[in-house]
Amino acid sequence: MFALTKPLYEVLYENIKKDIMSGVYKEGDRVPSEKELSEQYDVSRITTKKALEMLAGEGLIVRQPGRGSFVKQNSSDEEKGPELVESLSKEEKRTPLMIGLVITDFDDSYGTALISSIEKCTTEHSCFLILRRSFGISDIEEKAIRELVELGVDGLIVFPAQAEYFSEEILKLVLNKFPLVLVDRHLKGISTASVSTDNVGAARKGTEYLLELGHRHIGLLTPPPNDTTALEDRIEGFVQAHAEKGVIVDRDLWINNITSTLPNSFRPPNIRHDIDKIKKHLIDHPTITALFAAEYYIALMANEAVKELGMRVPEDVSIMCFDSPPTHIGEFQLTYLAQDQEKMGQKVFDILLKLRNKEDQAVVPKRVLLDANLVIGNSTAPVTIKK
Known part of the structure; x- marks a missing residue:
């Protein structure tokens, strides 16, 4: 069985949580900022932001805009008033998802409208979308998938490179039941979600x-x-x-x-x-x-x-x-x-969210096929008998 590297934001989250539980950071203490953590652990600000948001979501810290993040003081909750406590609770529980998209390439003929549709869905759900292009090269595709998983994305949308086989990184994701949706292609003999044209x-x-x-x-x-x-x-x-x-x-x-x-x-x-x-x-x-x-x-x-x-x-x-x-x-x-690239993007995102939320697998479609529309232009006409 393949093993996925633990996302960096989870490592960071666990380290800070351990310091809070052991008393390194006491109630009311300020914990390092996103920037400070980024420099200390040599990771991106996106990674440190997600780690702090997870801590806030668990009720271990309170994030105060302009001031920083502080270990939560349970004894002072009543002094804040019920409205402020409720407001902080809602803010703490919001942890934007990070969605990774790996696509071979795109242009006006195909791909641009698909990406726009996925981007629209992520924006509406307050998610981060991180795009990587593989240019149809398997090595670049595998590297992109590894980097996105290490970054801590919550799910992946992959338009596989045009090749005779699927990369080892895709197979790892499938075997480890990582939230994954394929676009345009499907894996033969392996059960994974995919969305494509019929x-x-x-x-x-x-x-x-x-x-x-x-x-x-x-x-x-x-x-x-x-x-x-x-x-x-x-x-x-x-x-x-x-x-x-x-x-x-x-x-x-x-x-x-x-x-x-x-x-x-x-x-x-x-x-x-x-x-x-x-x-x-x-x-x-x-x-x-x-x-x-x-x-x-x-x-x-x-x-x-x-x-x-x-x-x-x-x-x-x-x-x-x-x-x-x-x-x-x-x-x-x-x-x-x-x-129908717009509908394709919507379906891909919808299925990925269901997989991420671990909904009943019986109701999550494994393969979605969409109809294509025939557009008649100037390049076709009734046959002319050749002399």
Whole structure:
């Protein structure tokens, strides 16, 4: 069994509590301030603040703005008056939660709205939100998780790095039943909470739309799936839609090795290589009338490849994808599947609070799937029979 390091704020809390109980600090004595404790223990002010708030919540100290924190004097409570005592009691019991968020990266196409939603929820509940980006690198992700746990976060929201396996740090959290919610992916064979789009249903919805437009030769463009559940589900939805419409899936029309959109790979040489790859694919498979991109930036590369071949979108080739940033009036807009990032953020935060509060596990959902909305833009049209 893996063991988690005790949060620093708990160590600090226990040390001060021990000093109070042993008489090092007597009733009415001032205990060190957040700044003094921070310097003494070489920790952050957030850590010392949380430790002092825990002591106040337990009724061991009284925090007085502008003066400091003092060991509580029970004998003087009556002199303070019932209103002041009640006010101090409520203040002492408020210990803001710290929520850690580890995400690969984000931009306007996906991630920004999700973070905004989570941030809104934490603000409404007076929580601290600490954000770390992993850039899709497992080592950075593991380091970020370790640091946040050591800092003393009360729960973690993790958008796992795109890899063939989940990091050891995530597995530690799961095995130790630490409050954790995964976003966009789920652990196969391991019971942990996750919130994501219904990628099977969304891909099926998008593919059905293309099939209804008359497209029968649809190229599917994806990065290497590599056991990434979101991509596997999108491929499954694509296949299901064909089966339901009685259309044979031609896997020769797929490209499943687009690599420039992988974390840390979005560079001009890699992008150019993938555009050329799509161009060659269209030349080698002239029957293709539509391309379904698993990601927004792959759709942009497909659009460029079509244009460089002297063809038009959507007259010669229709293109659709998952996700797209907001567009302004008059701009070209891709047809895309919009994930409900606002609702996703709300669900993630709600489940994390339930796990943190140790609510009945039977009523805490393990896997939440959200519908995606089909947004029809300028990049798709009924099929045109090629001469």
